[in-house]
Amino acid sequence: MNNNEIAQKGQEYIMNTYARYSIAPVKGQGSYLWDADGKQYLDFVGGIAVCLLGHSHPELIQALNQQSQELWHVSNLYWIKPQVDLAEKLVQASGLAKVFFCNSGAEANEAGIKLARKYFYRQGQAQRHDIIVFKESFHGRTLATLTATGQSKYQEGFAPLPAGFKYAQFNQLDSVEALLDSQTCAVMVEPIQGEGGIKPAYPSFLEGLRKLCDREGILLIFDEVQSGMGRTGSLLAYQQYDIQPDIFTLAKGLGGGFPIGAMVANEKAAQGFAPGDHASTFGGNPLATAVANKVLDILGRGNFMQQVVENAGYLKQELEKILDPRIIEIRGRGFMLGIEFNCEIKELVDICRQQGLLLLGAGPKVLRLVPPLTVSTDEIDQATGTLQRALEAWN
Numbered sequence: 001m002n003n004n005e006i007a008q009k010g011q012e013y014i015m016n017t018y019a020r021y022s023i024a025p026v027k028g029q030g031s032y033l034w035d036a037d038g039k040q041y042l043d044f045v046g047g048i049a050v051c052l053l054g055h056s057h058p059e060l061i062q063a064l065n066q067q068s069q070e071l072w073h074v075s076n077l078y079w080i081k082p083q084v085d086l087a088e089k090l091v092q093a094s095g096l097a098k099v100f101f102c103n104s105g106a107e108a109n110e111a112g113i114k115l116a117r118k119y120f121y122r123q124g125q126a127q128r129h130d131i132i133v134f135k136e137s138f139h140g141r142t143l144a145t146l147t148a149t150g151q152s153k154y155q156e157g158f159a160p161l162p163a164g165f166k167y168a169q170f171n172q173l174d175s176v177e178a179l180l181d182s183q184t185c186a187v188m189v190e191p192i193q194g195e196g197g198i199k200p201a202y203p204s205f206l207e208g209l210r211k212l213c214d215r216e217g218i219l220l221i222f223d224e225v226q227s228g229m230g231r232t233g234s235l236l237a238y239q240q241y242d243i244q245p246d247i248f249t250l251a252k253g254l255g256g257g258f259p260i261g262a263m264v265a266n267e268k269a270a271q272g273f274a275p276g277d278h279a280s281t282f283g284g285n286p287l288a289t290a291v292a293n294k295v296l297d298i299l300g301r302g303n304f305m306q307q308v309v310e311n312a313g314y315l316k317q318e319l320e321k322i323l324d325p326r327i328i329e330i331r332g333r334g335f336m337l338g339i340e341f342n343c344e345i346k347e348l349v350d351i352c353r354q355q356g357l358l359l360l361g362a363g364p365k366v367l368r369l370v371p372p373l374t375v376s377t378d379e380i381d382q383a384t385g386t387l388q389r390a391l392e393a394w395n
């Protein structure tokens with residue numbers, strides 16, 4: 001089947017929730033994708049910051065193949081060896097204490113929200129159920145996480161929304177302070193807002209949040225679903241700040257393309273959950289955790305992260321050489337970069353795609369670049385060259 005045939009069939013049978021481009025990628029290798037018509041693309045979308053090690057990474061294929069021949073699924077009624085190994089690695093790498101596994105970012109955040117509430121319930125403070133979140137944030141599409149998401153376009157038509165969320169201004173500590181009261185149980189924030197336009201938190205903001213939470217005795221939750229797993233140049237984005245959260249969440253890159261999410265908590269917060277409080281049938285499944293173990297092993301190997309920092313620095317430097325009066329700002333960390341324009345970028349994304357480069361937006365005016373961490377400097381040159389030509393063709 002060619003692109004058109006697949007798209008037509010999709011329109012007939014797939015629920016209409018995505019405005020899809022009419023290409024159907026059928027094969028991936030490293031930083032490249034091929035669609036059903038055989039056209040090749042340099043993939044700087046990576047399944048939206050998911051395909052951390054590129055497509056068809058041989059070691060991930062091997063980990064998945066091996067696990068698939070041993071055990072697919074048994075349920076969390078039993079101990080699952082690769083799940084336990086993965087939890088140990090996440091605990092050792094983060095300095096937190098306990099892990100809950102699930103299948104997506106929204107679920108990981110939902111688990112974090114539930115843990116924060118249950119923690120205070122167990123302390124005899126059931127009235128502490130409110131979570132302070134941020135305008136322009138994005139936390140997922142379940143009812144609770146879309147309510148936590150401070151963008152009304154995601155909430156419209158889904159009322160009644162769950163109660164217990166208050167919206168502060170990102171990077172403005174005063175606005176958080178103004179919302180704190182005896183009902184607040186947690187503050188939840190992305191260290192770098194992703195969907196909201198690739199906006200990094202100021203160090204003083206995150207450090208200030210940590211101090212505020214400590215002062216109030218409430219929990220600090222970092223949503224690292226997009227920023228985690230080496231994407232920003234450190235395993236977790238918060239590791240570039242001098243603080244630790246009580247809870248953080250992961251998904252996207254954790255399985256390098258295999259669906260998995262995780263909610264990680266320190267010893268104190270983890271006391272909130274007891275058997276029966278939360279669960280997920282597929283959470284921490286042997287296949288997903290076998291692959292995620294391999295992803296973490298690769299990230300921790302030799303100078304892998306140092307190379308990520310260097311290559312990401314090179315990408316930013318090359319982007320900064322592009323002079324276009326419509327560019328307002330280039331921002332972000334590591335391989336989580338955004339170029340803000342003074343106009344909508346939909347057409348630019350289309351031109352890039354036609355010229356063989358896949359990019360996406362983060363909001364209407366920010367072009368997002370989230371290539372695999374394994375992208376080479378040659379591929380970076382190819383991407384920036386294509387982007388330059390696309391900008392020239394875009395008027």
Ligand SMILES: Cc1ncc(COP(=O)(O)O)c(C=O)c1O
Binds near residue numbers: 105138190227
């Ligand atoms: C910061 C953040 N949190 C949560 C989510 C939701 O993740 P998922 O789509 O896996 O539910 C996303 C997805 O873009 C995200 O960027």
